[in-house]
Each structure stands twice: as structure tokens, then as C-alpha cells.
Amino acid sequence: MTDPVPPTGKDTRHPGFLNRIHQSNKQYLPQWLGVPAHIHHVAYRMANPPVERPNSRREFQHLLQALDISEGAIEEKFGYGFKTAPNGDRLVVVWEAHTEYYSYQVWHVVHDATSPLDFGPITFPGYAMPLSPLGLRVNALDILFVPQAPPSEAELPARLPGAMVYGSRIVGDEIVAVTSFTPDEYDRERYLVCSVSEQALRQQVAKIVDTIVAIENYYHLVMLPMKAFSRAVDQIHDFEQRHLYQRSVLIEQLSGTTPQTMQKWLTVLTQDLLQVSRLAESMRYRLSASVPYDRIVQSNMASLQERPYGSLRRLSEYVSWKITGVTEGYQQLLQRIDAMEKDFEATVAVLRTHIELRLQEQNIGLQDQNMKLLASVDSTTRAQAILQRTVESLSVIVITYYLTGLGSYVLKACYEMGWLKNATVATAVFVPIAFGISFTLMTVGRKIIVKRMAHSTKDGAGH
Structure with missing residues (x-):
């Protein structure tokens, strides 16, 4: 939706890894910045960076469309757009995605250096923030860059909220930055950056903004948890x-x-x-x-490169204290x-x-108990087996006795009828036969019982 800004000069380097890591994605942005400038910065923490980072990029594209900005460039993690008002003022909107957060910067670069600038809403003609960005807000800054002498220490409390004002000379002796680190009625921390040398301020404006923004963003990220x-x-x-x-x-x-x-x-x-x-x-x-x-x-x-400014405490004192x-x-x-x-x-x-x-x-x-129980069961089983054998033997003797008695009656009858010569001898001969019959009956009976028990066990296991 936005056209990339053509680079100034001719770049004959081939694209590659070393070129990418040494080439800043902001190389074409400073030419659109300047002073006096009124800057709003806001940073949002991403709960799920792989998902929310592309979403923030699309959100920035919608923002440029809503602001009717058609000039600029958008890369994977950085983008900007700008437009110029009829009075010569310039509006620059910058989006940048980092590892854990993404940020917006809105620059109102004033064409007429004599136009008054003050904290509060951006006064670019027709500007209003058209959306509410995604994520948890980490911090918000309201920064003024004005090419004029710094206000006196007595005047600072009227422009900066809070009980304590901090200030330092930075990047040399010509530039002064003051702040109170206290949110105003718009929930933004105010920074006033002044210098009597407009050229010095113009040369350092991008670096100072990046440095202040980095300090504030990462300081708040440290304190966030x-x-x-x-x-x-x-x-x-x-x-x-x-x-x-x-x-x-x-x-x-x-x-x-x-x-x-x-x-x-x-x-x-x-x-x-x-x-x-x-x-x-x-x-x-x-x-x-x-x-x-x-x-x-x-x-x-x-x-x-802080140096003291008047009797104010340095900016680093507050940050280090926190x-x-x-x-x-x-x-x-x-x-x-x-x-x-x-x-x-x-x-x-x-x-x-x-x-x-x-x-x-x-x-x-x-x-151990099982072994003892098994030994006891084994001895009991042996005794039961011996007893069973004894009972079976006695049963054979008893059956033999009864068969012999029955056989003697038959043999005596045969003797009386003249079929046998001697009933006693015949009875004696019948005794071994009766024993064999008894033993056979016991053996066959035991096998039948064992077979029936085996069949009943299989049927129970099948059910």
C-alpha cells in the first residue's frame, strides 16, 4: 500500500547477510525528520510475538490508510510513512517491532520554527489517532525538540508534572534534556529537549530519540514483572x-x-x-x-554522555535508583x-x-510365607495321596471280599448240582479273579472321575 522511498545515491553492494546486518532499516528515515518537533511514542508488549508481530505490521498498514498516508516504506520489522500539510508541516509515523514489544512514533515536524509547540495532543492539521493498538502498553512518551534556550529551573515544574525534575546536558554541552518521569493527564511521560543551536539539535534528533526511547522501553520492561x-x-x-x-x-x-x-x-x-x-x-x-x-x-x-545541568539531578540517577x-x-x-x-x-x-x-x-x-505354605501344602498333598492310595487298596480288598463271597454262593450251588467236584477249590481259584476284577473296576472308575473333572474345569474356564 506504500511505495518504498528510493535510496539517495547508487548502492552497488550485492544483497547478502553482511549487507543486511550492517545496513540500518532506518537509513532513509532521518531525511524526513527535523526540528522543531513534537513526538508521541508508545510501546506495546506482545504476549505471543510470532503471531502478534505480523498483526502489528498489518495494523500499521491500516493506520497509514486511515491517516491517508501513501508515501513511505514497510519492511518486516520496521516501517514508516509521511505526508506534508499545506502549511509545510510534516507528519511522520514510524512503526518498529522488537523481540518482545512493538512501538509507534508520531512526529509532527513544524515548518515554521517560530510556531509555538507544547506538550499534549499532536497539532498537525487534521491528525487524530484512528485506532487503539494491540497488546499491553509498556510506556508512552511526549517529547518536544525546540531550538531555544532551556527554561529556567523555576519554570520547569509548570511544564513537567511530578514533584521532582531531572535534567542533564547530553551528547555535548549544547543540548539539554529534562523530564520528571511522571505521567501527565494523558498518561505520557514528558521530555523537553532544547538547544540554542538548531543545527546541533537537528544533527542529533534521531539519535537522541532512539536513545531515550530505548531507555524508557527497556527500563519499563525490566520493571513490568x-x-x-x-x-x-x-x-x-x-x-x-x-x-x-x-x-x-x-x-x-x-x-x-x-x-x-x-x-x-x-x-x-x-x-x-x-x-x-x-x-x-x-x-x-x-x-x-x-x-x-x-x-x-x-x-x-x-x-x-550526561553532564550536569544546573542543580538538577541527572536522568541516570532516577533510572539507576529504580x-x-x-x-x-x-x-x-x-x-x-x-x-x-x-x-x-x-x-x-x-x-x-x-x-x-x-x-x-x-x-x-x-x-517366605508362600514358601512355607507351599511346603505345608506339599506335605498335606503327599499325605492325602498316600491316604487315597490306602483307601483305594482297602477298597480293592473289600470289593474282592464281597465278590469272593458272592462267587462262593454260586460255586456251592454248582457243586450241589453236580457241576463241580469241589466247591472249596473252586472258591480258592476264584479269589485272584475277584481281585483282578476289583482292581480293574477301581482303575477304570478313577480314570472316569479324572476325565470328568478335567472337562468341568475346561468348561468353567471357557465361561
Whole structure:
């Protein structure tokens, strides 16, 4: 929707990695900037940068359309557009996406250096912010660049809200920057940058804006998780006290505790470990970038090359007062959380080992009981087998006795009828036959019973 601004001069370098990392994406922007200038800056933190960064780019395109801006350029993470009013004033809108946040800058560059500029809404003809950007607002700035002598210290409180005003001479002795670090009625922090040398101010305006914006953005990003940090400090303190009590109970009662009770302890400790792990992941995500952000703030403060201005405190004094020790506190909290997580893991591991040892002891005891029971069952089975054999033998004798008695009656009848010569001899001969018949009956009967029991067992298993 916007046409790229053609580069000034001829660039014969071939596109490549080294060219891209050394070539600034703002190389064509400074020619549209200038002084006097009234600048609004606002930065928004992205909750999901891979998704919200392209969305912010599309949002910027819609913003340019709404402002009827057709000149400019848009790249992957940087874009700008500009237009000129009939009175010669210039409106420049800049969008830039970073790792964790994206920002807008609206510049009103005044054509007539004698036109008065003041804090508050942008006074470019017909300008109004047509949309509400996405994300959590990190900070908002209202910056004035005016080529005039700085106001006296007595006049500053009337233009800058707050109880304390800070000021420094920056990037040399000719430029003065003052602020109160206090939001005004529009929720913007005001910066007044002055110099009697319009040329010096014009040469440094882009650098000063970038430096102030970087300091404010990253300073606020460092301070942004402070509430979550305070809550996490209280939470980790509670976990430390809780775990101290849990360990004292374990030391006192572990030796005489049943595995069931230890299992309940293990459940509670595991739940606490999960909560601490969740807290650790959350705080690592929130606080891990605080150290590099703090270094960015410090390096940009150094690049301002501050010198005292009157009796005002330097800008760096306020920033250092706010963030000194903050990143160290964040890192100490992460170390406490890591230590707490390791303590829970160690306690859980010890408790699991004790439970396994107790269960092994119980299993060994059960194995001994089972072995004794098996030995007892084996001896009982043997006795039952011997008894069964004895009963079967007696049964054979009894059946033989009864068969012999029945056979003797038959043989005596045959003797009386003259069919046999001697009934006694015949009875004696019949005794072995009766024994064989009895043994056969017992053997066949046992096989039939065993077969029926096997069939009944298979039928029960099938159902």
C-alpha cells in the first residue's frame, strides 16, 4: 500500500547477510525528520510475538490508510510513512517491532520554527489517532525538540508534572534534556529537549530519540514483572516453610511409617513439586530477559554522555535508583525457585526409595510365607495321596471280599448240582479273579472321575 522511498545515491553492494546486518532499516528515515518537533511514542508488549508481530505490521498498514498516508516504506520489522500539510508541516509515523514489544512514533515536524509547540495532543492539521493498538502498553512518551534556550529551573515544574525534575546536558554541552518521569493527564511521560543551536539539535534528533526511547522501553520492561515477582517471592517463601516442616516430619516418622502413609506423603510432595515447577517455568519466562534489558538501559544511558545541568539531578540517577538491584533480585528469586525445585525432587526420590525398600521387604516376607505354605501344602498333598492310595487298596480288598463271597454262593450251588467236584477249590481259584476284577473296576472308575473333572474345569474356564 506504500511505495518504498528510493535510496539517495547508487548502492552497488550485492544483497547478502553482511549487507543486511550492517545496513540500518532506518537509513532513509532521518531525511524526513527535523526540528522543531513534537513526538508521541508508545510501546506495546506482545504476549505471543510470532503471531502478534505480523498483526502489528498489518495494523500499521491500516493506520497509514486511515491517516491517508501513501508515501513511505514497510519492511518486516520496521516501517514508516509521511505526508506534508499545506502549511509545510510534516507528519511522520514510524512503526518498529522488537523481540518482545512493538512501538509507534508520531512526529509532527513544524515548518515554521517560530510556531509555538507544547506538550499534549499532536497539532498537525487534521491528525487524530484512528485506532487503539494491540497488546499491553509498556510506556508512552511526549517529547518536544525546540531550538531555544532551556527554561529556567523555576519554570520547569509548570511544564513537567511530578514533584521532582531531572535534567542533564547530553551528547555535548549544547543540548539539554529534562523530564520528571511522571505521567501527565494523558498518561505520557514528558521530555523537553532544547538547544540554542538548531543545527546541533537537528544533527542529533534521531539519535537522541532512539536513545531515550530505548531507555524508557527497556527500563519499563525490566520493571513490568515486578508485581508477579512480589507474588512469587511470597509463594516461594510459603513453599520453603512448608517443605521445611515436611522434611522434619519425614525425619521423625519415616522409620516407623507404613508404605500406605508414605504413599500419601509422596502424593502431597509430588503435587507441591508440580506447583513449584509451574512457578519456575512462569518466572523464567517473565524474568529471563531482565539481565540483557538492564544492560541495554545502562549502555544507552552511557551513550547520552550526561553532564550536569544546573542543580538538577541527572536522568541516570532516577533510572539507576529504580532498577539498581532489580535484576539481581530477579536472579536470586530464580535461584531460590531452582533450589526449591531440587529440594522437592530430592525428597520425593528419597521417599520413593523408602517405599520401594519397604515393599521389597514385604514381598520377601510374603515369599517366605508362600514358601512355607507351599511346603505345608506339599506335605498335606503327599499325605492325602498316600491316604487315597490306602483307601483305594482297602477298597480293592473289600470289593474282592464281597465278590469272593458272592462267587462262593454260586460255586456251592454248582457243586450241589453236580457241576463241580469241589466247591472249596473252586472258591480258592476264584479269589485272584475277584481281585483282578476289583482292581480293574477301581482303575477304570478313577480314570472316569479324572476325565470328568478335567472337562468341568475346561468348561468353567471357557465361561
